[in-house]
Amino acid sequence: MSTPPYLYLPPLDRARSTRTGWGRLHWEALADHLLDSVAPYATDDAAQYRMPGRNSRSGVVSDGLEGFARTFLLAAFRIAGANGEGVDDLIERYSRGLAAGAAGSWPSIVDRSQQMVEAAAIAIALHESRPWLFERLDVSTQDSVRSWLGGFVGKRTWDNNWILFQVVTEQFLASVDGPHDPAEIERGLDTIEPWYRGDGWYSDGAGANYDYYIGWAMHLYPLLWTRMVADDGGRGAVYRQRLREFLAQYQYFFGADGAPVHQGRSLTYRFASVAPLWLGALFDASPLSPGQTRRLASDVVRHFVERGVPDERGLLTLGWYDTHLPTTQEYSGxxxxxxxxxxxxxxxxxxxxPVWTDPEASVPNDRDDTVMALPRPGFVLSSTVHDGVVRLLNHGSDHNLPAPAPARDDPHYAKLAYATHAAPDTAPAAWNRDVDGHIAVLSAAGTPSRRTRIERIAVADRYASSWHTATVDDSAYRIETASVARGPWEVRIHLVSGAPGRTVRDGGYAVAAATAPTVTTGTGWAAATTPDGLTAAMIGLSGWANAATHTEAEANAFGPRSATPYVRAVHPGGDAVYVSLVVLSADAVHPDALARGFAVSVADRTVAIRYPDGELVRLRLGDVPAGAARYHRVPIDGPPVAVLA
Incomplete structure (x- = not known):
């Protein structure tokens, strides 16, 4: 793919960046294009940027502040990166906006308000551009900025990454003799400690909240805070080590073409996903070489640019590639x-x-198929070299508070699987039908049960398992699901326990494009293939009666026409085991051959799966005695692997 004609970029640098062709000049050019393109949408006093699009629940004035604050952050990075040279227009624009905004154009900071988010952006931007901007403001404007940001002191935030907005805002204020409360700063930093789960992973608040906020918020703000203090009390070393451990896993979340795994909220932030990669380089806290860091980051940004981001107006819209509001949340403006x-x-x-001068270097996903278990978030990642697709099997992130708080489901968290090249159907009607990436028991009217609170069982090797309660009319079903990943395949095993007579349905990936995917069905299987050759298939290996394909329109971030293969059967009552083969591949897929190539046997709650090459996997579902194997894999060319209860 190529850069759209309305976006001018320097010639590709194939000497230093053999894969992406992108260097620092390309990043600067894209930053300048984004900043130039929002200028016409500034208010007369430059304190707000009111881009076109759906307003958020916070209203147009808050949205205008958001437009200022977030583009100011980009301007600050550009100003600081240029040492203030050749960026006089940016300095003038944002100085003028700061003066007017802090003097009254911005709404005051109140408890749990959107202004808190934007105050943090402004504080970081002011800190990073301080010699060229804040220190050149007149005394009256400096006082106004201190006063407006100082409205944060004593206010309540939400109990998630928002606590860090208070930390960085008040720390900046402390550095410029503004109002602040050292106890609030310390409390904020202490608050995130119970949310740290190990191996580099935080949860975004209590519960199981694992998504891109871990990188672009939970790691980002504490480390940027250390740039504002003379003595971090030893916290910085801890934060750097955590980031290093996180990046060792995070580098696997990107496809060969730079596509990030499409999971979690706020996906409309797009290439904010590369922030933790740069953060690792900035703080010498990365297991990646400088060439690997730039290669991954440039790959992601190039991926979006080549797919029309920003758009022909130079704007970042609410969506993924094109505008797609179901991808967003109601707080998004x-x-x-x-x-x-x-x-x-x-x-x-x-x-x-070195991150700018070293040659680009390959990353592990370039060289080998990989399967990686991530026990902290409850994920298994599986990537394939031949098509560059990464798949995420989800048995741990549900975005719910711990019980007894009520649980709800969300298409960006409740699915069994996500990927770099496929997205869930998220339009309201499609979400009500909830076909893709979901095991459901259907009511008499066809309404699917929901996967709300995910109760984790185990995550190791190529295997992850969890259970949830599925409520249908007045009946509750216990559904235990185990996933085993290998290449483009997920063997998905369900133990469904409950009353007889209801239909059970298991959905594969939704694949989408500008034109309708081609759908095919056979005995016990269904498949959908996009015009560019990406295929999603569902093959019933045991327990299923038939298969079909479900289609949607205007429901998917990857294109207006989507299709999802699924398998189904009527539940006999009591305990029933169902085994599916879930496929997502840009290679040729032959469902009939796969159905014949896998051998599955089910004995009570024990399932044995023999792969086409002879590898054997055995699983035990339900209650398993302590010390007994839940999962046992016997590869054809290595030692056995067991996961014990």
């Missing part, structure tokens, strides 16, 4: 996508830093 500014953090590194 026209300025929200400009949290993508975090992805330009690398501009803070000087032009002669």
């Amino acid at each position: 026209p300025g929200s996508p400009y949290w993508a500014s975090k992805g330009f953090l690398g501009l803070l590194l000087p032009p002669d830093a």
Whole structure:
């Protein structure tokens, strides 16, 4: 794919960046294009940027502040990266906006308000551009800025990453003799400690909240806080080690073409997903080499640019590639996508830093098929070299508070699987039908049960398992699901326990494109293939009666026409075991051959699966005695692997 004609970029640098062709000049050019393109949408006093698009629940004035704050963050990185040279227009624009905004154009900071989010962006931007901007403001404007940001002191935040907005805002204020409360700063940093789960993973608040916020918020803000203090009390070393451990796994979340795994909320922030990669370079806290860091970050941004992001107006819209409101949340307004500014953090590194000068280097996903269990978030990642697809099997992230708080489901968290090249159907009607990536028991009217609170069982090797309660009319079903990943395949095993007579349905990936995918069915299987050759298939290996394909329109972030293969059967009552083969591949897929190539036997709650090459996997579902194997894999060319109860 190529850069759209309305976006001018320098010639590709194939000498230093053999894979992406992108270097620092390309990043600067894209930043300048984004900043130039929002200028016409500034209010007369430059304090707000009111881009076109759906307003958020916070209203147009808050959205205008958001547009200012988030583009100001990008401007600050650009100003600091240029050492203030050749960026006088940015300095003038945002100085003028700061003066008017702090003097009254911005709404005051109140408890749990959107202003808190934007205050943090402004505080970071002011800190990073301080010699060229804040220190050149007149005394009256400096006082106004201190006063407006100081409205944060004593206010309540939401109990998630928002606590860090208070930390960085008040720490900046402390550095400029503004109002602040040291106890609030310490309390905020202490609050995130119970949310740290190990191996580099935080949860975004209590519960099981694992998504891109872990990188672009939970790691980002504490480390940027250390840039504001003379003595971090030893916290910085801890934060750097955590980031290093996180990035060792995070590097696997990107496909060969730069596509990030499409999971979690606020996906409209797009290339903010590369912020933790740059953060690792900025703080010397990365297991990646400088060439690997730039290669991954540039690959992601190039991926979006080649697919029309920003659009022909130079704007970042509410969506993924095109505008797609079901991808967003009600807190998202026209300025929200400009949290993508975090992805330009690398501009803070000087032009002669190794991350900009070293040759691009390959990453593990370039060389080998990989399967990686991530026990902390409850994920298994599976990537394939031949098509560059990464699949995420989800048995741990549900975005719910711990019980007894009520649980709900969300298409960006409740699905059994996500991927770099496929997205869930998220339009309201499609979400009500909830076909893709979901095991459901259907009511008499066809309404599917929901997967709300995910109760984790085990995550190791190529295997993950969990259970949830599915409520249908007045009946409750216990559904235990185990997933085993290998290449483009997921063997998905369900133990469904409950009353007889209801239909059970298991959905595969939704694949989408501008034109309708081609759908095919056979005995016990169904498949859908996009015009560019991406195939999703569902093959019933045991327990299923038939298969079909479900289609949607305007429901998917990857294109207006989507299709999902699924299998189904009538539940006999009591305990029943169902085994599916879930496929997502850009290679040729032959469902009949796969159905014949896998051998499955079910004995009570024990399932044995023999792969076409002879590898054997045995699983035990339900209650398993302590010390007994839940999962046992016997490869054809290595030692056995067991996961014990």
